[in-house]
Amino acid sequence: MANRxxxxxxxxxxxxxxxxxxxxxxxxxEGDMGILAGHENRVAILSVGPLRIKNGExxxxxxxxxxxxxxxxxxxxxxAEMAEWPDEIDKVRAEEARVRxxxxxxxxxxxxxxxxxxxxxxxxxVRIEVSAYPLIRGRVDGG
Numbered sequence: 802m803a804n805r806x807x808x809x810x811x812x813x814x815x816x817x818x819x820x821x822x823x824x825x826x827x828x829x830x831e832g833d834m835g836i837l838a839g840h841e842n843r844v845a846i847l848s849v850g851p852l853r854i855k856n857g858e859x860x861x862x863x864x865x866x867x868x869x870x871x872x873x874x875x876x877x878x879x880x881a882e883m884a885e886w887p888d889e890i891d892k893v894r895a896e897e898a899r900v901r902x903x904x905x906x907x908x909x910x911x912x913x914x915x916x917x918x919x920x921x922x923x924x925x926x927v928r929i930e931v932s933a934y935p936l937i938r939g940r941v942d943g944g
Contacts, residue, residue: 804823805875806821806836806875806877807875807876808820809876809877809879810852810865810881812880812883817863817886818863823856824836825852826855827847827870827879828847828848828851828852834870836877846869847870849865849866850927851864861886862931862934863885863886864927864932865884867882868882885928887931890931890932895928895929896929898921898928902918902925906918906919
């Protein structure tokens with residue numbers, strides 16, 4: 802079996818994942834980052850994006866909506882504002898949010914907050930992408 806690292810994903814309301822993995826792929830402010838055992842120690846800001854977990858042939862994905870990642874001695878700790886598994890995402894609501902955000906961006910009115918509308922669109926698109934992903938959920942018992 803390949804070298805493994807310990808991944809813990811925590812939000813303000815819960816621990817979304819806590820187990821050993823072979824690889825983590827996440828979206829930082831500087832781009833996508835693949836993390837394997839032996840990765841250099843680092844702290845980075847997370848962007849809105851999918852977080853993929855690889856274990857052999859199995860792969861799972863969560864929608865992560867901002868936060869931080871700390872990589873320290875083969876331990877990866879993600880402190881996310883929000884992390885959602887595919888089965889936790891309301892696809893209809895995500896699609897409605899996408900449509901609303903796109904409509905706001907098309908408006909030329911001065912009262913449209915473009916940054917907020919773009920952020921809402923990014924969140925909706927990530928939720929839609931992740932909601933289509935097959936669910937293979939890992940352990941959250943710290944084992």
